Amino acid sequence: MGKLRSMGKTSDLYVEVPAGQFLFREGDSGAEMYIIESGSIAILRAVRGSEPLAVLEPGDFLGEMAILEDQPRFASAQARADSRLLRIERAAFAELLRQNVEIAVRIMRKLALRQRRAELRVGELQQELKQLRAGSPAPPVPVAPAAAPVQAVPVAPAAAPVQAALPVAASVAAAPVLAVVPEPIAAPPPVVASRVVADIAAAAPAPVIPVVSPPAAPAMPPAAAGLALVHAASGQRFVLEPGRAEFLVGRVDPVTGITPEINLGPLDTARSLSRRHAKLLRQGALLFLREEVGTANGTFLNGQRLATGAAVPVKPGDSLRFGTIEIVLAAL
CATH class of the missing domain: 2.60.200.20 (Tumour Suppressor Smad4)
Known part of the structure; x- marks a missing residue:
């Protein structure tokens, strides 16, 4: 992590992070949290690559888990723009919560939101696993071998003379049984209504289709300047x-x-x-x-x-x- 520059009369409380610099990295030890006064901070994890988990804006806070759990940093924090943050050390955290109830409420809501997102993600993963299991192919069913291969029967040309009935019958009896595949039967033509019904339908007036005008667009607020x-x-x-x-x-x-x-x-x-x-x-x-x-x-x-x-x-x-x-x- 690059060196953080302090500023102002409260230099022991505030830090400045130039755009692109890391405030802390995943796995670092930490004993302080931060409240963003200006700029923006991207929260990154190695497993997600360059895609941020979240982008925090002024008024948001980060790093509180290191104070609450005394564990290494869960993710990295990188400034997307020149940022100024208030640094709160672990020793001053309890006093901060006593003096500023809003921060305590926001931390609790943030933790609740994280838990809700985690539960939703677990549910999505379980649903995806069920779909994968349902879509897996069934095991192959063993098929018994055919008794004998189907042999082709030579067909005499049309101009050939007709053979005697007895030799033909004998040859047919001696030939192997052939599977007969029926030719597809054409679908019957559609049923046409009788002349009387057609005349009545033609004489009936066409249905009236109501024309619905689109709803009017809501009035937009005027220009925000002035x-x-x-x-x-x-x-x-x-x-x-x-x-x-x-x-x-x-x-x-x-x-x-x-x-x-x-x-x-x-x-x-x-x-x-x-x-x-x-x-x-x-x-x-x-x-x-x-x-x-x-x-x-x-x-x-x-x-x-x-x-x-x-x-x-x-x-x-x-x-x-x-x-x-x-x-x-x-x-x-």
Whole structure:
């Protein structure tokens, strides 16, 4: 593993990994986990070659199994882009969980997801094994040898004279028995309906086939550029920076030092907001809202609670609620 460079005033906590460099390799000993602040990390295993098991993004964590099990690294971690990660040593892990319940919840969900995927994979392998067994050829059945080979009977040409009946009968009796293969019989012509039935069918009106118009395409949200989140109670505005692909909504995390792009912490008098509460995602001209894993008090769009991890489109005029904080998406 290449040398990791530290940076900033928290140089003992953060590491930088240039694109293409390994954070750690499969089989290495490890006593720390990492939380991705920026960049992306690919998880690789030797048995899979260059195909990654997963690609982790900002907010994801890795290396926790080395802390929980005190075992060598299960896989390698390689930076796909220049990445900055928070390093958490084993000695500080328990204190981190006590101070940040969201991280504990996310670790449990990640472990549950791994177990569910493993169970699904085992079921698929068992089904494939059953299909292989069902499709295997049956053992060969022994066949008794034929009593005598079938001999060809010479056929006299058409112009040859007809032989006497008695010699022919005698020769037939002495010849071996031949298998007679019947010629295929042509299929009978299709039955034609009677003239009366045909006339009635011709006189009947043709059935009317209803024409169903395709459903109208749902209205798409307008362009995501030139938007802001407006807190109605205070009038505070949070402008969505043009050109940025995603915006984390939440509050400052004192443990990791991460400040979200939309910091609603000063407005959260009821302390209902999670540190990594939700994300606004810009995809081309569209804007989507997604609740992050570990959010405790819910994310709402026009009064409807969102399912965790599900990205839903939003447009100007929509009412968003993060915990107890009411926000309106407005066009600039």
